[in-house]
Amino acid sequence: MDWGGWAVFGLVATTVLTAVLILVQLAGRTRLDLPLLLGSALVADPDQARVVGFAVHLGFGQLFAAFYAAGFATLDRAGWWLGALFGFIHAIVALTVLVPLLPGVHPRMASDRAGPDSIAVLQPPGPLALNYGWATPLVTIAAHLVYGAVLGLALHPS
Amino acid sequence: MTGLRRVPIGDYGLIGDTRTAALVAPDGAIDWWCLPRFDSPPVFGRVVGGDDAGSFETGPAEPARLERRRYRDGTATLETTWAVDGGQLTLADSMIAEVAGRLLPATTLVRRLASRGRPVEVAVRLSPRLGEGRARPARIRQHKGALVVEHQGLAMAVLTDGPERLDVDERVVFTVDPSRPLTIVVGVSDRTPLVFVPPALARAEAERDERGWRRWAEGIVTAPEHRATVVRSLLTLQLLTYSPSGAPVAAPTTSLPELLGGSRNWDYRYAWPRDASIGIAAFLTAGKDREARAFLAWLLHASRLARPRLPALLTLHGRPGPAERELHDWPGYAESRPVRTGNGAADQHQLDGYGWVLDAAWLLTRAGHRLDGETWRAMRAFADHVAATWHLPDAGIWERRDKPRHHVHSKLMAWLALDRAVRIALERGGRAARRAPGWEAARDRVAADVRANGFDPRLGAYTAAYGTSELDAAVLFLPILGIEPAGSARVAGTVDAIRERLGAGGPLIYRYLEDDGLPGREGAFLPCSFWLVQALSGIGRRAEAREMFDELVALGGPLGLFAEEMDPRSGEQLGNFPQALTHASLLQAAAALDTVAPRSSEVSGRELPPPIIEGRRAARTDER
Known part of the structure; x- marks a missing residue:
């Protein structure tokens, strides 16, 4: 496994993924704000949460990059298209499995069962995170395709 | 198919869980219940869909x-x-x-x-x-x-x-x-x-929930003489709040008519930023700070994609409101057709919304809640947008579907938006305060414009729009904004003219009388009556205001619920039911009556008048 490439390009790919999401968010296509979502689990102030969340996101990105590197090593091949394919699968899993779990673990995120006692202030993402705007699933897939493609280009298969 | 059953709208009772709500008739039938959310299709829809639409x-x-x-x-x-x-x-x-x-x-x-x-x-x-x-x-x-x-x-x-x-x-x-x-x-x-x-478990859970509601109600701060009314209205507002997102639902129904047998039937199962802002004020004055902040959180989240524009209405999760459609084979309440889903006002430019939102942000600031950076950036963007667009005609608070025009109420609220932005900026100090002079200049331009074009000297009153002598009850906010001294002849003249010319008998008033392009005349508009109470209180006629308030409360019947409108002849409630705006306006009026300190009557530089809602600050005993 390409540990050196993983250490460097995991960070690069995650930063690029975050940048894509933020650019699309600034363009008004989605309200998905991953640094805020992750960071607000730890701190309440949105501005501080984004900083903390970005660091957490880098950590998660690095973790997932290890899976990508392991995948390339197992298949003994790498390339932007294979990385993008991994990215696509990653995005689908994130949208259908990981994101729906968030209301269960995030202390400041409401669930669809929230009642008047709820002190959560973040909206639940809903199916495919569509509560954050109709373009959210598309944006998520696009960002992960880029993430995977960067890793596929940069990492050696072994 | 039959559409013969007709229970008076005001006779329905509301039950809910803050995710959906149902209407219960006096005979025990549930004639309206949308599942799983407020804005879903009804499972029991008899109230507008006839027997074929189901009931329990x-x-x-x-x-x-x-x-x-x-x-x-x-x-x-x-x-x-x-x-x-x-x-x-x-x-x-x-x-x-x-x-x-x-x-x-x-x-x-x-x-x-x-x-x-x-x-x-x-x-x-x-x-x-x-x-x-x-x-x-x-x-x-x-x-x-x-x-x-x-x-x-x-x-x-x-x-x-x-x-x-x-x-x-x-x-x-x-x-x-x-x-x-x-x-x-x-x-x-x-x-x-x-x-x-x-x-057995359901019964126990229901009793547990009742205890929770009672604890919540005990934390409401209000004057003893209005307590029962205020508690019921706040509970109703809370029942009409979609808890998973914090969205305030305007009403849980669609197409209950504003004119029996008419076509003024709209879908109100969405959230209006204006209502959220009024709700913030209503909850704050009752000591329910947490609920007030939740409304602002929803507002910021929901308006994120359209910023700096503020959409007229949004879905419960902050998506654009769906396109308006007619359900052609639904008989409608008292044969009032069409029954509609979706709302065509979603794409309108309504300038007044910004005023409500910035006033709510100012209220929170004044109540000691620091606006975080993101909230301030949003408010800044709204204020800049108002400064750039206040001179354009808009659809106005009543969401008229004819040609946009220069509504006086919209200009007043644009003034309010800029005024509150100035106050917040100065309160924050530092870099934020540097934005104040620009907004201050824009605010003064709005004031000069509306004073020159919105006031009719022959009537001695502010009019509905530039170039018309018609009146608009929304202008009743004038005494409490601060753009004119509350004790001035212009303010008193406007309040009296609206009361006289738009009066519908007793405490009821129409929101306007001019042709709005729709057939027939709607009922008297209940929020306007509560705004009149607030206006009378604002200009010092408190006894008159108190008497009117008591008369209005009596119109709500034993359950204390209000629709949007009322037929002045029959006393029958009209429009979607119950209506959050009416209840929030009732709470504003009650707070105005409960205010101990007299209102400022002078506007001079930064010696600014109190905000729209004046009420006693409350102890934070709001945990259910």
Whole structure:
């Protein structure tokens, strides 16, 4: 496994993924704000949460990059298209499995069962995170395709 | 198909769980219930869809007389009591609002029946229908004593602790013995496994929920003489708040008519930023800071994609409002057609919204809540947008569908937006304060413009729009904005002119009388009456205001619920029901009457008048 490439390009790919999401968010296509979502689990102030969340996101990105590197090593091949394919699968899993779990673990995120006692202030993402705007699933897939493609280009298969 | 049944709109009672809500008629029938959310299609839609749209009847099977309807004090439990020969039957309806952390359905309806004096026969008929096609459930089965009704991803499990078995569309008669109450439970699941709630557990959960509501109500701060009214209105606002997102739902219904038999029928099952802002003020004045902040959080989240533009309305999760459609074969309430879903006002430019939002942000600031960086950036963007666009014509607060024009109320609210932005900026200090002079200059330009073009010297009053002598009751906010001294002849003249020319008899007033392009005349507009109370109080005529307030409250009937409008001749409530704006306006009026300190009557530089809502700051005892 390409540990050196993983250490460097995991960070690069995650930063690029975050940048894509933020650019699309600034363009008004989605309200998905991953640094805020992750960071607000730890701190309440949105501005501080984004900083903390970005660091957490880098950590998660690095973790997932290890899976990508392991995948390339197992298949003994790498390339932007294979990385993008991994990215696509990653995005689908994130949208259908990981994101729906968030209301269960995030202390400041409401669930669809929230009642008047709820002190959560973040909206639940809903199916495919569509509560954050109709373009959210598309944006998520696009960002992960880029993430995977960067890793596929940069990492050696072994 | 029949559309013959007609229960007066104001006779319905509201029950809910802050995710959805139902209307219960005096005969115990649920004639409106959208599932799984406020804005979903109705499962029981008889109120506008006729018998084919479904209902859930539960009431005496023998001759009976309605004896009393009330809410249990400080709760959301609706109690209907009938007198029968030699006895009495009481139906207590509620939904379980707080289900977090427990294995309960997201929505559970509990209908508790109890008799006194002798056993009483009760007839129950459950007729669920779904969607615009009013389809009978696709699958109906009995499962371990429960009736299970399924339609695509939506399922209901109906359980009772009576010996008889319920079935869809079948009239089933139970005997309720004084020693053995009957409980009917409807658990709802949406794309999740059904949870079967035993009636005994449902009853216990309903009682637990009542205790929660009572604790919440005990934390409401208000003057003793208005307490019952204020508590009911705040509870209603809370029931109309969609808890998963914090969105304030304008009303839980669609197409209840503003004119019986007319076409003024709109879908209000969405959230208006304006209502959220008024709600913030209403909750703050009652000491419910947490709820006020939740409204602002929703507003910021929901408006994120359109910023700096503020959409006129949004869905409960902050998406753009759906396109308006007509349900052609729905008979409508009292044959008032069409029945509509979606709302065509979603794309309108309404300048006044920014004023409400920035005033709400200022209120929170003044109440000691620091606006975080993101909130301030949003407010800054709104203020910049108003400074750049205030001179353009707009659709106005009444969402008129004819040509945009220069509404005086919109200009006043643009002034308010800039004024509150200045105040917040100065309060924050530092770099934020450097933005103030620009907004201040724009604010003064708005003031000069509206004073020159919005005031008719012959009437001695501000008009509805530039170039017209028609009046608009929305301008009643004038005394409490600060753009004109509250004691000035212009302000008093405007209040008196509106009262005189738009008066509909008693405390009622129309919002306007000019032709709005729609056939027929709507009823008197209830929020405007409460705004008049506030205006009279603002110009120092407090006795008059108090008398009018008491008369208005009496119009709400025993349940204390208000629609948007009222027929001045019959006293019948009109429009979607109950209406959050009316209740929020009632709370504003009550707060104005409860205000101890006199209002400032001068505007001079930064010696600014109090904001729209004046009320006593409250102790933070708002935990349920």
